[in-house]
Amino acid sequence: MAFNILISDPLSEEGIYPLRQAEGLNIVIDTESTTAELASKIGAYDALLVRSQTQVTREIIEKATNLKIIGRAGVGVDNIDLDAATEHGIIVVNAPDGNTNSAAEHTMAMLMALARKIPQAFTSLKNGQWDRKSFIGVELKNKTLGVVGLGRIGAEVAHRAKGQRMNVIAYDPFLTEEKAKKMGIDFGTVEDVLKAADFITVHTPLLKETRHMINKEAFDLMKAGVRIINCARGGIIDEEALYDAIISKKVAGAALDVFEEEPFVGHKLLTLPEVIATPHLGASTYEAQQSVAVDVSIDVVNFFSGKAVRNPVNLPSVSNEVLAKIAPFFDLAEKMGVFLSRLQNAVIEEINIHYAGDLANFDVRPLTRNTVKGLLKRNLGSHVNDVNAKLLADRFGIKVNEHKTTTTKGFLNLITVEIVTEKGARRVAGTLLNGLGPRIVKVDDYVVDVVPEGHLLFIRHWDQPGAIGRVGTLLAQENVNIATMQVGRSASGGDAIMMLSVDNHVETSEVNRLKELTDIYDVKVIDL
Numbered sequence: 253m254a255f256n257i258l259i260s261d262p263l264s265e266e267g268i269y270p271l272r273q274a275e276g277l278n279i280v281i282d283t284e285s286t287t288a289e290l291a292s293k294i295g296a297y298d299a300l301l302v303r304s305q306t307q308v309t310r311e312i313i314e315k316a317t318n319l320k321i322i323g324r325a326g327v328g329v330d331n332i333d334l335d336a337a338t339e340h341g342i343i344v345v346n347a348p349d350g351n352t353n354s355a356a357e358h359t360m361a362m363l364m365a366l367a368r369k370i371p372q373a374f375t376s377l378k379n380g381q382w383d384r385k386s387f388i389g390v391e392l393k394n395k396t397l398g399v400v401g402l403g404r405i406g407a408e409v410a411h412r413a414k415g416q417r418m419n420v421i422a423y424d425p426f427l428t429e430e431k432a433k434k435m436g437i438d439f440g441t442v443e444d445v446l447k448a449a450d451f452i453t454v455h456t457p458l459l460k461e462t463r464h465m466i467n468k469e470a471f472d473l474m475k476a477g478v479r480i481i482n483c484a485r486g487g488i489i490d491e492e493a494l495y496d497a498i499i500s501k502k503v504a505g506a507a508l509d510v511f512e513e514e515p516f517v518g519h520k521l522l523t524l525p526e527v528i529a530t531p532h533l534g535a536s537t538y539e540a541q542q543s544v545a546v547d548v549s550i551d552v553v554n555f556f557s558g559k560a561v562r563n564p565v566n567l568p569s570v571s572n573e574v575l576a577k578i579a580p581f582f583d584l585a586e587k588m589g590v591f592l593s594r595l596q597n598a599v600i601e602e603i604n605i606h607y608a609g610d611l612a613n614f615d616v617r618p619l620t621r622n623t624v625k626g627l628l629k630r631n632l633g634s635h636v637n638d639v640n641a642k643l644l645a646d647r648f649g650i651k652v653n654e655h656k657t658t659t660t661k662g663f664l665n666l667i668t669v670e671i672v673t674e675k676g677a678r679r680v681a682g683t684l685l686n687g688l689g690p691r692i693v694k695v696d697d698y699v700v701d702v703v704p705e706g707h708l709l710f711i712r713h714w715d716q717p718g719a720i721g722r723v724g725t726l727l728a729q730e731n732v733n734i735a736t737m738q739v740g741r742s743a744s745g746g747d748a749i750m751m752l753s754v755d756n757h758v759e760t761s762e763v764n765r766l767k768e769l770t771d772i773y774d775v776k777v778i779d780l
């Protein structure tokens with residue numbers, strides 16, 4: 253049987269050699285089509301291979317009636333509508349490691365070019381000037397590099413910066429003091445990094461949590477004369493705030509490879525002499541392009557020859573037999589993970605998942621993966637899926653333990669998820685109530701009955717007269733409608749909780765106002 257493969261972004265010819273070698277694959281290279289043209293022809297293809305230019309939108313996926321696999325020759329899958337692909341049963345594979353080295357080297361090239369004003373000096377020389385006064389730079393030695401996001405690329409950059417005799421301080425939600433010590437770098441909160449650094453480089457994915465994480469407030473915390481590098485994703489840095497910070501001389505320079513809108517042409521940031529930029533070239537080396545193209549090509553060949561793919565991003569990985577029993581718990585498991593990740597900010601050291609009741613008779617590993625995915629999603633976004641969740645937990649040194657017992661009290665099945673962090677353990681338990689669907693039935697030691705969906709508020713307070721009323725009044729003032737509310741307490745006058753479901757997302761300013769109320773000492777927003 254023959255399959256039609258469309259390559260819609262430039263890929264290395266050597267890299268697609270595995271595709272050319274395989275039997276029964278018709279390869280079409282068309283890198284010129286617009287999104288509308290792609291949508292009109294995609295129906296004829298079984299596989300689509302892209303880099304970051306092609307936007308694989310829901311519109312395209314809905315027209316892709318024969319598409320079975322999308323290969324992303326690179327890391328970030330933010331140009332692919334993953335939900336739409338999953339809904340349509342299309343597997344997405346990527347090449348997570350192939351361009352790590354090139355992206356790290358590009359970051360170092362940008363760091364050095366920024367420190368020594370090389371692009372500015374070169375432009376001046378090309379324009380016929382021999383100007384040795386305007387381009388005085390700064391040394392890297394003994395300066396502090398702040399790394400925000402210490403994953404594959406961030407860690408490589410940290411390593412190389414030490415070779416330049418820089419001090420390195422990093423923040424990553426999965427970084428512990430012990431791991432930092434082993435790498436010979438300092439460990440801090442994001443604020444510590446922003447305050448200490450002479451150069452700041454970001455290496456996170458673009459997520460709800462990281463969008464504009466480098467904003468006006470962040471610039472305010474930084475040293476005067478700080479220099480900023482972004483070779484990760486446009487949008488992590490607020491470009492307006494960066495422009496203002498350069499104009500006000502708070503920021504001495506910025507090196508940017510990625511932008512909020514790409515192509516990034518004619519933007520006012522490019523008019524500033526302090527800004528140097530490249531057009532998203534982090535992965536543009538022969539080696540990286542060959543490596544990522546080989547990786548996705550091999551996975552496409554594997555897929556069409558019935559073998560397991562190596563780098564699935566969204567592949568459902570359960571047998572039909574197991575699926576029938578455990579599938580109803582998938583959503584609950586993931587949501588309990590998300591719930592706990594919002595309850596406790598500290599670095600997770602261990603995850604214990606207790607399966608009690610009938611479920612304990614089955615292979616529950618897919619549920620464990622879904623729970624871990626929910627827990628890691630807050631910081632990894634689409635980089636974590638049910639296939640790679642366990643692997644990523646291992647990479648971050650998080651122990652994942654499954655415990656089983658066939659006996660339960662009160663429920664036919666009960667899943668209890670516990671995370672152990674340096675700030676202590678937190679727990680949540682959930683079940684499927686016959687005919688009523690998923691429920692969270694315990695948070696730490698408090699018994700609750702919460703439908704795990706929509707917008708939740710978890711409030712800890714001292715059990716004092718008026719505390720509940722004050723919360724209700726403030727939310728009413730903020731026009732936040734309470735749908736349900738439950739309270740629990742350890743003892744009269746002691747530690748107590750309120751668990752509210754509300755009609756809309758509660759904003760940070762509203763949370764801050766809640767925290768100012770007498771007797772309220774913790775407020776967590778959980779959007780499920």
Ligand SMILES: NC(=O)c1ccc[n+]([C@@H]2O[C@H](COP(=O)([O-])OP(=O)(O)OC[C@H]3O[C@@H](n4cnc5c(N)ncnc54)[C@H](O)[C@@H]3O)[C@@H](O)[C@H]2O)c1
Pocket residue numbers: 327328348351352355400401402403404405406423424425426455456457458461462465483484485509510532533534535536630631632635
């Ligand atoms: N410029 C380019 O051409 C190019 C090339 C390759 C990768 N990238 C981009 O570089 C980035 C990093 O890629 P990677 O392969 O290292 O990814 P990765 O998944 O290995 O690492 C990302 C890290 O960011 C951390 N993180 C998440 N939220 C955070 C937060 N709020 N604060 C601090 N850290 C946070 C995660 O814990 C993780 O360790 C991605 O955005 C990727 O798309 C760009």
Ligand SMILES: O=C(O)CC[C@@H](O)C(=O)O
Pocket residue numbers: 303304305325326327328329351532534535536
């Ligand atoms: O395809 C490219 O050149 C960019 C790739 C890069 O941004 C990635 O996320 O892997």
